[in-house]
Amino acid sequence: MNGADRLCDTLLVNDVDVCFANPGTSEMHFVAALDRKPQMRCVLGLFEGVVTGAADGYARMADKPAATLLHCGPGMANALANMHNARRAWTPMINVVGDHATYHLQHDAPLTSDIESLARPMSQFVRRITSAEDVGPAIGEAYAASLSLPGVTTVILPADCAWGSVEPAELKRTQVPAPKQVDxxxxxxxxxxxxxxxxxxxxxxxxxxxxxxxxxxxxxxxxxxxxxxxxxxxxxxxxxxxxxxxxxxxxxxxxxxxxxxxxxxxxxxxxxxxxxxxxxxxxxxxxxxxxxxxxxxxxxxxxxxxxxxxxxxxxLSARATPPAFIAAPQAQGEALPTGTLDADKVCTIVARLLPENAIICDESVSSGRSFYYDCHGAPQHDYIQLTGGSIGEGIPLCVGAAVACPDRKVIGMQADGSGMYTVQGLWTQARENLDVVTVVFANRTYAILHGEMRNVGVNDFGRNAKLMLNLDEPALDWVSMAKGMGVEAGRATTAEEFARLFKGALGRKGPFLIEAVI
Amino acid sequence: MNGADRLCDTLLVNDVDVCFANPGTSEMHFVAALDRKPQMRCVLGLFEGVVTGAADGYARMADKPAATLLHCGPGMANALANMHNARRAWTPMINVVGDHATYHLQHDAPLTSDIESLARPMSQFVRRITSAEDVGPAIGEAYAASLSLPGVTTVILPADCAWGSVEPAELKRTQVPAPKQVDxxxxxxxxxxxxxxxxxxxxxxxxxxxxxxxxxxxxxxxxxxxxxxxxxxxxxxxxxxxxxxxxxxxxxxxxxxxxxxxxxxxxxxxxxxxxxxxxxxxxxxxxxxxxxxxxxxxxxxxxxxxxxxxxxxxxLSARATPPAFIAAPQAQGEALPTGTLDADKVCTIVARLLPENAIICDESVSSGRSFYYDCHGAPQHDYIQLTGGSIGEGIPLCVGAAVACPDRKVIGMQADGSGMYTVQGLWTQARENLDVVTVVFANRTYAILHGEMRNVGVNDFGRNAKLMLNLDEPALDWVSMAKGMGVEAGRATTAEEFARLFKGALGRKGPFLIEAVI
Missing domain, CATH: 3.40.50.1220 (TPP-binding domain)
Incomplete structure (x- = not known):
């Protein structure tokens, strides 16, 4: 067996059995090893930001890390923004970044880069594997660190450490340090x-x-x-x-x-x-x-x-004190909003129709500011959101949450500008037939930046500001984009249409996207 | 006037008059300053990889740098992969990365990160601006470095340096060091x-x-x-x-x-x-x-x-020696390939129909291996290509080349897997009505990795390997994706259909995409 086999076995003995992946040539031995482990679920992302955003959503819901498979420094660079978001959410994650064989680095081949320098700002733990026999210890350390720090760990796997031989060994689950005692x-x-x-x-x-x-x-x-x-x-x-x-x-x-x-x-x-x-x-x-x-x-x-x-x-002898701030159920049977659609109506309709035990992935940015409060009294649900401010996390979060919780409905509240950053994640939703409803707030601007421009005293935008802050001309057609990636979709311009599409999406399994034109 | 105005003026006095941008809140004063400079062409990318890939394509054709506008460390992280490709092409580039105000960094606000650590591996020059008055010198240094190193420069612009006041001054063009003398x-x-x-x-x-x-x-x-x-x-x-x-x-x-x-x-x-x-x-x-x-x-x-x-x-007294290896014109009037489409037929048809003075942006990866040689005798053209091995550069390269050379036809030879990394760039092609024909080699696999798996001795793929190396289930529908971003498109499954669509695309102005199913 080789180092790549040891890598898979070390993950599996620790119950890390999902790997979000976007492989390249230097990871071929890792791919071949994964291929020998059908108990590992491999989920392909067509861009690395999808991979790490999905690993983030997965771990938030599964309470254990996923592994990721990334290709060299530039491939990991594509993954950094959502590693940043995961780091800000204290999400456990084990990134495995393939690198050139140790003896090939001296040649400065095209994909060579300083992976450590790139990884450190977005990782709570970085470790370069030094030999095939070092693979197991390194992955074990990363696993423990991911849960005890807790956070994002990045392990660099040189190709010769993946293909090098290791002695067979009986692996044991890695000890995770106990959390610090209460003072x-x-x-x-x-x-x-x-x-x-x-x-x-x-x-x-x-x-x-x-x-x-x-x-x-x-x-x-x-x-x-x-x-x-x-x-x-x-x-x-x-x-x-x-x-x-x-x-x-x-x-x-x-x-x-x-x-x-x-x-x-x-x-x-x-x-x-x-x-x-x-x-x-x-x-x-x-x-x-x-x-x-x-x-x-x-x-x-x-x-x-x-x-x-x-x-x-x-x-404080408060264990039996009735808790404050408990949310009362929302009123039942109230009529849904009607007429021309706007962001608040979308939020209201989703909150009123929210199914029991849903998972909400919120990257609605400026459009969904009221949504969190609309849901206080909704049926019980999990709410996971963009944490580090680096947009492009919403669609991947939905992927990860749905992989972690296949029996729960995942609802993505998605700003359009942000959604475009990792729009490729829709394909993974289709590929894995994930039970996700994505609601796109199609306001066709970077609305948050319109507000911030006003904050700096600019109220009258010239041509250059309009070019940089608006997403119209041409308007994005989310229904066609979703279709292009295998996800069924519909467009709503009225509250009635939106409610009908949303109810329809709740009544089926598998991915669906609603472009809410607001 | 403020530091952001000085930034624009320093770029403009050096004839840097294109800014590829994806702004955020910390760059609002820069956006407002750009808005006061209609002579600066601002081009929005819906993802930062589009921004730097376009800046790379622009500078390769314009022989001068473009500026980019990027948002904090995580926004720049999204730009790194194409900065890496530009670095490997020795392309001059001036990245302006907004950061928090200097006094805000201590608070570790959500978007805070170590920008220098992220930037250095993909930049030949990194410089943090220290005050509003330092903006002009920093941008001047970056301009000179971009042309003399030559390469990718990254300047970090804290928000308070952008909004701080500067004394009006008459700016002069920055001196660029002369290249080293021949020995x-x-x-x-x-x-x-x-x-x-x-x-x-x-x-x-x-x-x-x-x-x-x-x-x-x-x-x-x-x-x-x-x-x-x-x-x-x-x-x-x-x-x-x-x-x-x-x-x-x-x-x-x-x-x-x-x-x-x-x-x-x-x-x-x-x-x-x-x-x-x-x-x-x-x-x-x-x-x-x-x-x-x-x-x-x-x-x-x-x-x-x-x-x-x-x-x-x-x-060697060779100035008057007739040069070796001069390409003879390709044979005229040969029949185009017919029948079921394959990658070689696509290459042959494009080479045979290539218009005079075209710009070819090649990210065809495994599908287009013969293409470069097919074009030796084609009408004269420029050939620009993926340089650093970090896929997702093709569509943005086309954007930049078309902005630099509006009177020339740009032809993108695009692998499908690679194209998905920065598919958002199609929207910029539509927004700017760029004269680009994108030919997508839709083989629905990471074909290069199939070859590399065989190189490591795996010929029989199991479920996990197939999941990670194939892009089918569902097949990407490039015609719908292009339509979703405002780009007209057609699909070809035979050589005749491809030739007809390609001829049609050459006969019009503006972006068009052909999905060549191979």
Whole structure:
């Protein structure tokens, strides 16, 4: 057996059994090894951004990493933007990047590049394999790091390490380091601070703290102390809907966010980072809490976030306190919007018709700002979203979520400008017959940038600004593009048409795309 | 005026008047400044790989750099693959990457990343702007570096440097360093070696040495000494066709390349690198010339390549020697192929029908291996190709070439798998009404990888290998995808249909795509 076989076996012994792939010549031995492992599910992406975005969506829903197969530095470069988003979501991922044989690097062949320099900014762990026998240890380390950091790991596989021989060995599951213990002294201190600050305190969550149980426990703490609760602006996954905590997220528009947090004097971060402006704006602060707000980082993403929240609840004797902020079910039987379609009507219709146990992948950017709030009382669902601000993650996220959860409906809320970045992902939805409904908000502009231009004082656009901020002339025809990649699709210009198409899509299995012209 | 205005003015005073763009929020002041400069042509790409691929195609044909506008580290990450190809073509390029305001970086906002680490592997020059007043000097340095290295330059523009004030100033064109002088002693030595080795010597060219004049001069040297002539395996641009030098390129398949170069005892490199295998293959050498071949690097890409060749011709008294290897015009009036379409028939038909002064952008990968040779005697044309092996450059190259040369027909020879990487570029062809015919070789596989799998000894593919190497199930429908992006298209399954569609496309202006099902 060779190093590539050992690679597959090390993944499989750790229950990593999905590989999103876009292979090249230097990975042929890896492909051949995968071909000898029918228990590994290989999913092809026609562009590397699809591959890593899908691996991100998969791991967010499967709670374990997928592997990816990427081709040399330039192939991995295509994957970096969605590695960045995954890194910001603390998603476990094991990227395997093929490289030239070790002895071939000296020749500076055309595809040679500094893979480490490219990988580090978007990876929490980078490791170059040094021999065929080093493949197993390297993949084991990456697996453990992906779950314990947690985050994106990148392993560089020189071709001769893939084709080199290894001794057969009985593999054992890799030990993953236990998360850091909760610091009881800090718990006591934070509990005291929460008691003292009452409603001027807030708990801010991300990561595994946003699952149903831990979030409800945090809401018990809030009920006991009067504290507010927030999720970060962007998060890997939130379990939500009627009966769960209706947790607000920090707003994107800077003035709204400053307003939202202006009265917070104590901010307890559980996994979350200090909230900051997505961008700097002249004359506005970078940190969204006020200057004298006391910020306490109680736990970071690699820590035991649920355990931390439980310890806090215990310290406050709040385990049995009924949780605050539980969402009531949305009103039933209300009439759906009618008439000319707009973004808000799309959001309302999707929220009202949302099926139980759906997975929403949100890259709606400016069009879907109300959508998250529309869904507080919808049937229970998972909400996963663009995390790092690098657009082009939505369609791939749907791919990954649907691979992870074949029995659940995946609904992609997709801005049109963003969707074009990784539009190739539609083909993978068709190839794998994934149960995804993609709703494209076809406003035919980079609407978010229209707003930002106004923020810098430009209200009257000339030719060059229009050319760079509008996507019309020609309008994108999403129905034809989807058809070209094997995905059935329909176009809606009225709310009635949209509701009819959306109901139809919910009633069938397999990918469907709706171009909502707004 | 602000730093962004100074940026535009510095570009314009240096005659850099095209900006391929995909902007984001941190670049809004740059967009606003571009909007105040109608003399700057702004071309939107719906994905950053389109932007840098187009800038590459533009500069190869315009012989001057374009600017690009990219959004933060992750946006630039999407651009890296085609920066890599441009770097391998020694293409001048000025990438302007927006970043957070300097004082905002400390907050690690979602889009924050280590831009320098990402940029360096794919840039010959990287520079971070430090203040608004530093914008002009930084862009000037990048301009000079892009032409003198020559190559890809990346300038990082923090938002506060774009919006900060600068004093008005009268700008002057930036001085570009003169290329290194020819070393007459080395010329004499090489001339002596060429005389000595006769037909066992070869001159290998790339860069500006592949224009009509210098290449003909090199062919005079060959005629005078008996030396052979080669172009690198991949090159930025070759001026070719009937009456010009029919220069062979180094083959991609390793065994063919080794055979091609096996008798060369003296290799004179003028701009070119030592030929090496595109990949390493077990048991095969990395260098394509034999171990005792004497390799002499006479000039590197930043040097005066035409001057070097002239000096060599002078030393050999070959200026008036009739050049060797001049291509005779292809036979006229031969019947075109008929019947079921295949890749070779597509190549033959395009070569036979090629219009005078066309620009061919070749990313045909395995399907078009014969095409380059089919065109030796075709009407004179420019040939530009994928250089760095990072697929997804073809459609953007066509965009850039057509922007640079609006009066010339651009013909994209496009593999289907590669085309999907930057398929969004078709929209830019429609938006700008560019005169491009894209011929898609729809073989519905990664055909090159089928060959490489056989190279590693796998002839019988299982389910996983098929899933990763085939693009069928579902077949891509290029006609619908093109229509979705506003490009008219047709499909051909016979040689007659292909010839009819290709003739029709040549007879009109504006973008057209032909899906050649092979």
């Amino acid at each position: 009881q002294a800090q718990i006591r201190e934070v509990a005291g601070l929460l008691r003292k600050h009452g409603s001027r305190a807030a708990i801010m969550l991300t990561g595994s703290a946003l699952r149903e149980g831990p979030m409800a426990m945090a809401a018990r703490v809030c009920a006991a102390t009067g504290a507010q609760i927030f999720a970060q602006m962007s998060n890997g996954r939130i379990e939500r809907g009627a009966g769960r905590v209706a947790i607000p997220k920090v707003f994107y528009p800077i003035d709204m966010a400053l307003q939202q947090l202006k009265d917070i004097d104590l901010l307890i971060l559980i996994g979350a980072q200090v909230p900051v402006g997505f961008f700097a704006y002249p004359g506005k602060p970078g940190r969204l809490v006020h200057e004298t707000c006391h910020v306490e980082q109680l736990a970071v993403p690699g820590d035991d976030l649920p355990g931390t929240i439980e310890a806090l609840a215990d310290e | 007459q002693a080395q010329i004499r030595e090489v001339a002596g070696l060429l005389r000595k080795h006769g037909s066992r010597a070869a001159i290998m060219l790339t860069g500006s040495a592949l224009r009509e004049g210098p290449m003909a001069m090199a062919a005079r040297v060959c005629a005078a000494t008996g030396a052979q002539i080669f172009a690198q395996m991949s090159n930025g641009r070759i001026e070719r066709g009937a009456g010009r030098v029919a220069i062979p390129k180094v083959f991609y398949p390793i065994d063919m390349a080794l055979q091609q170069l096996k008798d060369i005892d003296l290799l004179i490199l003028i701009g070119a690198q030592v030929p090496v295998g595109f990949f390493a293959y077990p048991g095969k050498p990395g260098r394509l010339v034999h171990e005792t071949c004497h390799v002499e690097q006479l000039a590197v890409p930043g040097d005066d390549l035409p001057g070097t060749i002239e000096a060599l011709a002078d030393e």
